[in-house]
Amino acid sequence: MDHPDPRHTARLAAYGSVSTHLSLLSDRRLGEVVASATPLGSGIGGRSAELDLCGTRVFVKRVPLTDVELRPENVRSTANVFGLPTFYQYGAGSSGFGAWRELAVHTMTTGWVIGSEYEGFPLMYHWRVLPDSPPQAFADEFGGIDGAVAHWEGSSAVRDRLEAIGRSSSSLVIFLEHVPQTLGTWLSNHRTATAEGPYDPRYAWAEETLIRGADFMSSRGLVHFDAHFNNVLTDGRMIYFADFGLALSSEFELSQAETEFLSDHLTYDGCYIANHLIRHHLPDNLHGGTEHGAFLRNWIAGERSEKVPPAIATVINRHARTASVLDEFHRRLLSESKLTPYPVADIERAQQQGDCSTDQWAGNATRPAPIRPWPVGSANASAGERLGRGRR
Structure with missing residues (x-):
């Protein structure tokens, strides 16, 4: 039976052509193809790049593969082979x-x-292990490996992992469906809405689509853990979750501690996405210069600015309680200790309390009807945006 959306059929046709082409290449020839790709960043x-194959734009990611x-005994293993602490997720x-x-x-996504269970992921056309040089300056954000280890509570397992990356002589090369823009860039072009002007329904579309995707992943026992909007892509018609470097799945070979950690965090992505949207991607000036955590607390207490368009107020009402709990957890995680326990009971309580709308907003802040997505320009995302991998 044909899929009702011709775009899905086109995606599968490109998948068939590109995956077959890549599968037939020798390691030497494939290495030459990777070397000829246009670098995007690291x-x-x-490290990432892009190239054209069989008339299709392809995104190439080289993930360091350690000894x-x-x-x-570890090839293709999804076990925590370095014994990393769960807070490293x-x-x-x-x-x-x-x-x-x-x-x-x-592989799962x-x-x-392909099975039409959920289409909001880039297709993986092919993968291969190829010789590679060790990545350079990958821990410079922390002043080197010593600084990174200190950042992660002095974990010896983190040191082992980072030093192994620095010695790696191979990469797992992943060939992925190319999506032209990050969601962060796409939304940044629409941050000028005001209470007086017409409401741009892109925010409602993005929120609804993101939460639906997070719910789908959760229902399959998968948590992304890094779904900021440089790791989420869009072509203006669909939203695609990408960059699974921190993802955790019930299908992995997990320790008991990891199993419990995953169970506690199955709603993490939805809470994270909502907080990230409110904090970084709503129209300009809606926070009124107020620090984000204080803005959320004030909002829950009923202190709302007239600058906030009613439809955007609906988005904030829906997520303010859980966003406030998660934001405080992130503050403590970053400024106090990586050992800060995840506030699962507080998150569940906030979810049970639900929408924090008041009579002031209930009459006019209705959820916009489902909308058709829009075409976007052809500009590609920058290297840092696509790799994202600017992990915060």
Whole structure:
């Protein structure tokens, strides 16, 4: 039976052509193809480039593959082979738990797209292990490996992981469907709405689509853990979750501690996305110069600015309680200790309390009807945006 959306059929046709072409190349020839790609940038999660194959734009990511991960007993293993602490899952400068986990998630998400279970992921056309040079300056954000280890509570496992990356002589090369823009860039072009002007429904579309995607991943036992809007892509018609370097799945080989951690965090992505949207991507000047945490607390207490358009107020009402809890957790995680416990009970309580709208807004802040997405320009995302991998 044909898929009702011809774009899905076109995606699968490109997938068939590109994946077959890449699969037929020798390692030597594939290495030459990768070397000829246009570089985009590098970060703690890997190096990126883009190229054209079979008339299709392809995004190429090279993830460092350490000697530990290449040991026979660890090849394709999704176990925590470095014994990293669970707090290393948070997107606060983590290099991730290993290339094989990232590959496993792309394998799952590609299957979901092909099977029409959920289409909001870039297709993985191919992957291969190829010789590579060690990444350079990947820990410079922290002043080097010593600074990164200090940032992560002096964890010896983090040191082992980072030093292994610095010695790596291979990469897992992943060939992905190219999506032209990050959601962050796309939204930044629409941040001038005011209470007096017409409301731009893109925010409602983005919020609804993002939460639907987070709910889907959660229902499959998958948590992204780094879904800021440089790691989420759009072509203006769909939103795609990308960069799974920090993702955790119930399908992985997990320790008991990791299993419990995952169970506690199954709603993390939805809370994170909502807080990130309110903090960084609503129209300019809506916070009125107020610090984000204080803005949320004031909003919950009923102190709302008239500058906030009613439809955007609906978005804030829907998520302010959970966003406030998560924002305070992130503040403590970054400024006090990475050992700060995740406030799962407080998150659940905030979810149960639900919408914090008041009579002042209830009459006119209704959720916009579902909308058709828009075409976007052809400008590609910058290297830092696509790799994202600017993990915060």
